[in-house]
Amino acid sequence: xxxxxxxxxxxxxxxxxxxxxxxxxxxxxxxxxxxxxxxxxxxxxxxxxxxxxxxxxxxxxxxxxxxxxxxxxxxxxxxxxxxxxxxxxxxxxxxxxxxxxxxxxxxxxxxxxxxxxxxxxxxxxxxxxxxxxxxxxxxxxxxxxxxxxxxxxxxxxxxxxxxxxxxxxxxxxxxxxxxxxxxxxxxxxxxxxxxxxxxxxxxxxxxxxxxxxxxxxxxxxxxxxxxxxxxxxxxxxxxxxxxxxxxxxxxxxxxxxxxxxxxxxxxxxxxxxxxxxxxxxxxxxxxxxxxxxxxxxxxxxxxxxxxxxxxxxxxxxxxxxxxxxxxxxxxxxxxxxxxxxx
Numbered sequence: 181x182x183x184x185x186x187x188x189x190x191x192x193x194x195x196x197x198x199x200x201x202x203x204x205x206x207x208x209x210x211x212x213x214x215x216x217x218x219x220x221x222x223x224x225x226x227x228x229x230x231x232x233x234x235x236x237x238x239x240x241x242x243x244x245x246x247x248x249x250x251x252x253x254x255x256x257x258x259x260x261x262x263x264x265x266x267x268x269x270x271x272x273x274x275x276x277x278x279x280x281x282x283x284x285x286x287x288x289x290x291x292x293x294x295x296x297x298x299x300x301x302x303x304x305x306x307x308x309x310x311x312x313x314x315x316x317x318x319x320x321x322x323x324x325x326x327x328x329x330x331x332x333x334x335x336x337x338x339x340x341x342x343x344x345x346x347x348x349x350x351x352x353x354x355x356x357x358x359x360x361x362x363x364x365x366x367x368x369x370x371x372x373x374x375x376x377x378x379x380x381x382x383x384x385x386x387x388x389x390x391x392x393x394x395x396x397x398x399x400x401x402x403x404x405x406x407x408x409x410x411x412x413x414x415x416x417x418x419x420x421x422x423x424x425x426x427x428x429x430x431x432x433x434x435x436x437x438x439x440x441x442x443x444x445x446x447x448x449x450x451x452x453x454x455x456x457x458x459x460x461x462x463x464x465x466x467x468x469x470x471x472x473x474x475x476x477x478x479x480x481x482x483x484x485x486x487x488x489x490x491x492x493x494x495x496x497x498x499x500x501x502x503x504x505x506x507x508x509x510x511x512x513x514x515x516x517x518x519x520x521x522x
Contacts, residue, residue, distance in 0.1 A: 182231075182430040183360070185344065188401075188408070189450075199324075199463050200429060204368045206283055209486050219385075219393025220358070223519040233420055233421035233422070233455065234419055234420070234421035234422045234426075234510065234511035234513070235419065235421055235508060235509065235510055235511060236418070236419060236436075236505065236506065236507055236508060236509040236511065237391060237418050237419065237420045237421055237507060238251060238415075238417075238418035239251065239252050239253070239254075239255055239262070239416065239417060239505060239506075239507060240252070240378060240411075240414070240415065240416055240418075240508065241255060241262045241263075241264055241265050241293055241416070242265055242266055242291075242414065242416075243264045243266075243267060243268055243271065243291040243293060243294070243301065244263070244266075244268040244270065244289065244291045244301075244303070244357075245266045245268065245269040245270070245277065245279065245380045245381070246270070246277075246278065246279040246286045246287075246451075247286050247287070247289040247290070247291055247303075248261070248272075248288070248289060248290045248291065248456065249411065249414065250285060250290075250292075250293040252290065252293070253507045254504060254505070254507070255504070255505060255506075256502075256503075256504055257377075257438055257499055257502060257503050257504065257505055258377045258502050259376075259377050259385075259499070260360075260377045260378050260385050261378060261381065261386050261416065262381065262385075262386070262416055262505075263297075263498070264293060264294055265379065265381070265385070265416065266360075266378075266379045266380040266381045267359060267379050267380070267516050268291070268301060268338070268357060268358065268360070268380070269326065269328075269335065269357050269358050269359075269360075269380040270286070270350075270355055270357055270358075271327075271355070271356050271357075272352070272355060272356075273353070273354030273355075273356075274327075275324065275325050275326045275327055275335075275356075276326070276327045277326065277327065277328045277329075277358055277380070278350075278352075278355065279451065280451045280454050281371065281449055281450055281451060283350050283352065284454045284459040284460075284461055285349065285350055285351075285456075285459045286306050286350065286459075286480075286510070287454055287455075287456045287459050288306055288349075288459050288512070289303055289304075289305045289346075289349065290304045290305065290338070291303055292304070294455045298315055299315070300312050300313060300315065301313040301315065301338075303342075303345070305349045306485070307347050308345065308348070309482050311341070311342060311345045312339075313338050313339070313342045314339075315338075315359065316337070316338055316339065316359065317336065317359070317436050321336050321361075322336075322337070322351060323335065323336055323361055324336070324337050324356075324358060324470070326358055328380060328382070329382065329383075333364075333366055333380075334361050334364055335358030335359060335360065335361065336359045336360075336361050337356055337357070337358055338356075338357040338358060338359055339357075342356075342357040343355060343356045343357060354521060360368075360379045360380055360488065365377060366378055366379065366380075368383060368384050368385070368443075368498060369383055369384075369444075372384075372443045372444040372496070373441065373443040373444070373496075373498045374502050376443075376499075378498075378499040383444075383496065383497065384415045384443065384444065384486065384496035384497065384498060385497070385498055386411075386417060386420075386440065386496065386497040387414065387415045387416050387417070387446055387494050387495070387496060387497070388415060388416070388417045388419065388427050388440070388442065388494060388495050388496075388497050389410065389413055389415040389417075389418055389427065389442050389493065389494035390418070390419045390420065390422055390423075390426055390427055391410070391418060391419070391420040392420070392421075392422065392423050392424040392425075392426065393425045393426075393427070393493065394408070394410050394413075395424065396424035396425070397454050397465055397468060397469065397473075397493070400471070400472060401464060401465065401468045405464060408452075408457070408464060408465045411456045412451075412453075412454070412455075412456060412465065413448070413452055413494055414451065415494055417435065417440075417497075417505065419511055421511075421512045422484065422511075422513075427439065427442065427494065427495040427521035428445065428449070428478075428481060428495065428517075428519070428520075429517050430442045430495070430513055430515070430516055431514075431515040431516060431517055432513075432514040432515035433511055433513055433514060434504060434508035434511065434512040434514055435505050435509045435510075435511050436503075436504070436506060436510065437503055437504075438499060438501070438503040438504070438505050438509075439499065439500045439501060439514075440497045440498070440499055440500070441457055441497060441498050441499075441500060442495045442496075442497050443495075443496055443497060444495070444496040444499055445481065445482060445487075445495055445496070446492060446493060446494040446495060446496050447487065447490040447492060448466065448490075448491050448493050449490070452465055452466060453465070453466050465493075466491060469491040469492075469493060470491055470513060473492050473493060474488070474489060474490065474491055474492075475487030475488050475489065475491075475492065476488040476489065478492065480517065480519045481517055481519075501506055
């Protein structure tokens with residue numbers, strides 16, 4: 181009968197750290213793939229969830245950068261955001277953009293939203309005759325150099341009559357009105373939204389905010405101070421139903437048939453401290469925002485070191501296609517930030 185020969189196997193004595201490492205590797209190979217798969221499925225279910233409570237409650241177009249906005253119930257959206265939004269801009273004698281940061285009275289200039297492309301722009305302001313500005317357009321209209329946040333762009337000067345009107349009301353010499361040139365491309369910051377476009381906005385074509393976020397801000401300000409209205413933050417799209425600062429957690433949403441990518445938290449400058457009805461400046465809401473909406477206090481999504489002392493309200497967004505947005509549209513949260521997905 182065949183009897184196999186026994187082989188002596190030397191006794192192995194492995195250091196404890198090696199054993200622990202091997203156990204971790206084995207755990208990773210056998211257990212983690214299943215856990216990751218489960219987490220991914222949960223994440224995808226959360227992303228695909230449709231919450232019918234979230235709706236669009238307000239849409240605002242700002243034809244002239246830093247001037248008053250016009251609320252609409254239904255509006256076309258193009259690759260550069262809401263049609264006509266920030267299509268015009270006031271610049272100083274050097275071509276640098278003007279804003280309420282240096283000229284709070286810009287809040288009192290009310291543009292009339294053009295009915296269609298090519299219509300005259302009409303501006304009104306307290307104590308001034310209405311200004312009608314025929315649109316200067318076409319490939320052969322001279323373009324001038326303008327700057328937004330130190331970056332050079334192009335604009336079409338809208339003439340001496342508009343310049344004189346603006347200089348008179350804002351009490352500053354040398355102001356000019358420019359229009360975003362037809363066919364001109366200004367790209368958004370590639371760090372946050374590569375390949376997208378905007379007109380004369382600060383950086384992105386859309387700003388999204390929620391009513392609950394504003395409600396939480398006013399609650400924290402206390403009853404001794406008057407409530408801050410949403411127009412202090414100058415959003416394009418206002419939502420309701422997702423809870424305070426729900427917009428911080430989103431990456432992609434659908435408003436009706438329109439798809440939006442939420443690309444960057446909106447840092448707030450001093451403009452929200454300007455009363456949009458009177459142009460008077462106060463310390464709120466910035467003083468209260470510093471207490472609970474500073475980057476250093478907000479955690480995931482706000483880690484950039486340069487954001488530590490900035491305050492945030494609302495989210496910048498881009499659109500992935502053209503379409504129409506309307507008040508009452510349901511908002512579907514398609515994709516959330518990883519840390520908020522379960």
